[in-house]
Amino acid sequence: MEKKTRPIFVGGFPWLEPSDSLVATSSNHICRGYVIMPYSNSQVFCDACRDPLPQVARWTDSNRKVWCKFELPRGDSEESGTRLIYTGDSPSEQLITPIPLGSGISRSFLDELLEGAEAPTGSQREYSRIRDQIDTHIELINDLADRERSKKFYWEGDTEGLAIRSVRRVTSHWNRSAGRDQARIALIVKLARDISGTLRKVCDHPRVVLRRTREFQKLAKIQEVDPACLRWLAKQPGRDVYERAGARQELLGVVRKEDTDTLENRVVKDLLYRARIECANYVAIHREFSSHDRVRTVSSFRNQIIDWERTSDIHHAKRIIGAVQPNYVLLHEAKYRKLWEAYQLLLSQQKQKDDIWKWRDRTFSESCEIGCLSVLQRFSRSSMFSRSDVAIHSEAVTGRFISTLTEFGPAKLKSTGTRKQIVFCRGIQVNRYPYMPPGLFPLAADFVLVVESNNSAERLVPVWCFNQVNEAAFADGVLFLENKLNRLQQRSVIWPLILVYDSQQLQSNFFGNQGSIVNIDFPLAGSIPKLAPLLLGESIMP
Numbered sequence: 001m002e003k004k005t006r007p008i009f010v011g012g013f014p015w016l017e018p019s020d021s022l023v024a025t026s027s028n029h030i031c032r033g034y035v036i037m038p039y040s041n042s043q044v045f046c047d048a049c050r051d052p053l054p055q056v057a058r059w060t061d062s063n064r065k066v067w068c069k070f071e072l073p074r075g076d077s078e079e080s081g082t083r084l085i086y087t088g089d090s091p092s093e094q095l096i097t098p099i100p101l102g103s104g105i106s107r108s109f110l111d112e113l114l115e116g117a118e119a120p121t122g123s124q125r126e127y128s129r130i131r132d133q134i135d136t137h138i139e140l141i142n143d144l145a146d147r148e149r150s151k152k153f154y155w156e157g158d159t160e161g162l163a164i165r166s167v168r169r170v171t172s173h174w175n176r177s178a179g180r181d182q183a184r185i186a187l188i189v190k191l192a193r194d195i196s197g198t199l200r201k202v203c204d205h206p207r208v209v210l211r212r213t214r215e216f217q218k219l220a221k222i223q224e225v226d227p228a229c230l231r232w233l234a235k236q237p238g239r240d241v242y243e244r245a246g247a248r249q250e251l252l253g254v255v256r257k258e259d260t261d262t263l264e265n266r267v268v269k270d271l272l273y274r275a276r277i278e279c280a281n282y283v284a285i286h287r288e289f290s291s292h293d294r295v296r297t298v299s300s301f302r303n304q305i306i307d308w309e310r311t312s313d314i315h316h317a318k319r320i321i322g323a324v325q326p327n328y329v330l331l332h333e334a335k336y337r338k339l340w341e342a343y344q345l346l347l348s349q350q351k352q353k354d355d356i357w358k359w360r361d362r363t364f365s366e367s368c369e370i371g372c373l374s375v376l377q378r379f380s381r382s383s384m385f386s387r388s389d390v391a392i393h394s395e396a397v398t399g400r401f402i403s404t405l406t407e408f409g410p411a412k413l414k415s416t417g418t419r420k421q422i423v424f425c426r427g428i429q430v431n432r433y434p435y436m437p438p439g440l441f442p443l444a445a446d447f448v449l450v451v452e453s454n455n456s457a458e459r460l461v462p463v464w465c466f467n468q469v470n471e472a473a474f475a476d477g478v479l480f481l482e483n484k485l486n487r488l489q490q491r492s493v494i495w496p497l498i499l500v501y502d503s504q505q506l507q508s509n510f511f512g513n514q515g516s517i518v519n520i521d522f523p524l525a526g527s528i529p530k531l532a533p534l535l536l537g538e539s540i541m542p
Contacts, residue, residue: 008084009036010072010099013477014056014444014464015484018067030102031469031477032361033072034444035084038065042091048073048082048101049358054398056427059441069444071398073358074468075101076109104468107131107357115280129502130467132285133522134360136177137367138353139184141401144173145392162403163392170390171374177525184286187349188278189294192301195342198335199272200304203312206265207329207336208258215255219245222253229253264329264336265317271343272314274350276305352395359399365446365465366400368499368520369426371528372447372463375535376411376422384409385424404428410452413536420458422536423450436460439488443481449535457493459537465499474506482511497534 009018012030034056035044043052053070060066075081080101088095110127145163156165214229219241225233229252238244245251279302286295309315330340356363377386391403407429410421423433425448430436435450435457445462452458466474478498485491496515500506507519516534520527 006037006040006086006088006095008097008099010034011036012102012470012473013480014069014071014446015442015477015481017061017442019061020480029470029473030100031474032466033074033100033102034069035072035099036067036069037086039068040087042087044070045085046072046082046099047085048075048080049355049398051398054362054400057442057444058428058431059438061442067442069442071359071362072099072101073398074104074360076104076106078103080104102468103470104358107354111277111281114284115277126468126502128284129522130360131281131357133367133467133501133524134356134363135281135285135353136523137363138356138396139186140173140177140370141392143184144170145394145401161394162405163394165390165392166386167373167377167388167390167408168386170370171377174370174374174525175378177523185294186282187345188275188282188298188301191275191342191346192279192297195339196301196304198338199268199308202268202335202339203272203308203314206260206268206312206314207262207333208260208313209262210256211259212254212256214252216248216250217253217255219249219251222251224254224256225252226254259316260313261317262329263324263327264333264340265314266320267324267330267343268336268339269314269317270320271339271346272305272309274343274346276302276309278346278350279305356396356399359396361465361467362399363396364467364501366402367524368463368465368528369402369447371524372449372531372535373408373424374525375529375532376424376449378529379413379532379536380411380422381413383412383421385411385422420451420453423452424448425450437488437490437494439484440494443484451537457490460490460494461497461535462494463497463499465501466503467501469500469503469506471503471506478510478517482515485511485515495534495537497531499531 007018010030011020011034012032014032014034016034016036018036035053037044039058045052053072055068056071057069058066072082080103081098082101084097084099086095086097087093105127110131113124114128114131144165156169158164212226214226232252233241233244236244236246241251242249279298282298283290283295283302286292289295326340329336331337380386385408388408389406391406393401393403406426408424408426410423412421425433425436427444427446430445430448431441433448433450435452436448437460440448440460440462443462446465447463449461449463450457450459481496485494485496488494494514496511498515498517499520500517501520502522504519506517508517509515510517518531518534
């Protein structure tokens with residue numbers, strides 16, 4: 001009997017539905033990938049990531065059919081694809097469907113490419129700026145998660161794997177990041193200070209082992225032979241050893257030679273390589289602070305690594321393939337143990353960056369979300385919003401650190417003299433908001449700002465964020481969004497906002513000048529505060 005597959009639709013924009021004709025059939029049609037399928041209580045996976053795909057929308061169509069929308073990661077090449085894994089009609093039935101992914105590049109390949117480039121151009125420059133934004137966001141979140149500061153009016157702490165921080169703290173930390181005139185402390189800075197001396201000692205005098213090899217030697221110098229040497233000797237022509245040694249009077253013998261190709265030296269070699277890449281990343285992000293002590297320290301550390309890789313016997317060790325199971329030397333010898341601990345930290349950080357890189361659109365939207373929260377905090381007085389908690393994961397889940405459990409209370413604007421309040425709705429939470437038009441549910445906005453007045457929504461600002469777009473496909477996608485918004489009954493109160501990263505040429509108005517496409521530059525903390533009139537509305541700005 002032939003298996004029945006659930007209908008699957010892949011869209012290149014968050015607002016597309018199954019009934020739309022703009023269905024993605026290749027990577028070129030995808031600006032931000034989504035898969036749409038009938039509702040099921042089971043999780044959906046794909047080969048490109050380890051976590052279940054995040055659900056971003058759920059709605060009921062005119063035929064009373066319930067649909068779900070899941071976001072897809074980006075691929076590692078211009079034409080990428082993956083296998084979608086989901087359950088069929090029976091919970092025990094597993095179905096697999098090949099689907100396209102958005103075009104991209106792998107993080108490890110990009111780091112190697114940029115590390116060797118003097119001045120990135122074209123697509124290299126585009127990916128370089130995306131990398132800077134992603135890494136800066138990771139540093140910001142790690143700073144928040146590492147330090148807890150409980151005060152009189154709110155509690156902060158860690159519980160059940162989540163770091164609980166107040167909205168006030170998160171937004172103030174974001175605002176301070178825009179005015180920083182120095183390079184941030186980072187893992188590579190700590191490693192440059194802590195392990196530089198140890199690395200020098202190990203690279204100058206690496207641990208060696210004696211390995212037995214067979215070589216041709218003069219008769220007088222042979223000290224050891226093994227069965228293989230004797231078998232070779234027996235096959236040579238001649239009546240005695242001297243005749244079998246031939247004109248050069250050489251025989252095959254065993255030689256013991258020092259060799260640096262050990263597991264611990266392979267780890268050190270990989271540590272040098274990964275640290276060099278990370279140094280290049282740090283210097284590129286903080287290029288404006290090249291005279292700062294931290295940047296100079298990291299730059300000097302990188303130069304030392306390049307010299308060690310060229311001159312040390314460590315470079316004779318083979319490259320590591322796969323996971324490493326530490327041996328006795330890595331665990332118990334002081335020098336190598338310190339380098340093994342540093343290697344583990346660096347490996348963990350780079351794995352985190354590799355995972356986030358696939359979900360960079362969601363990471364960018366989280367950065368924009370924090371930026372918009374800071375705008376709201378700036379113009380609001382003391383309210384439930386300021387006292388809301390932000391739950392932060394220690395590691396990103398499908399590109400986001402802020403937990404889906406996080407919700408924000410209503411904010412009240414300063415000195416407006418009215419009872420208006422603003423509600424910040426996150427993604428999938430729009431279904432639970434009473435004044436949200438159902439027509440917005442399938443459009444899968446990253447977040448929505450709602451201005452409430454007299455028990456109704458006076459202004460709705462759905463926001464979509466794009467970290468990287470295909471300009472040709474983007475124009476068609478915006479037209480589809482306009483058509484969908486025009487069909488909504490409350491279209492007069494909807495002011496859509498599309499944020500695009502490092503794409504000044506796309507900045508324009510749409511939807512009868514109610515909607516705006518706004519370019520966001522790096523650093524985001526310097527660009528997003530300018531969005532206040534678009535988010536809150538000029539008529540209600542304090």
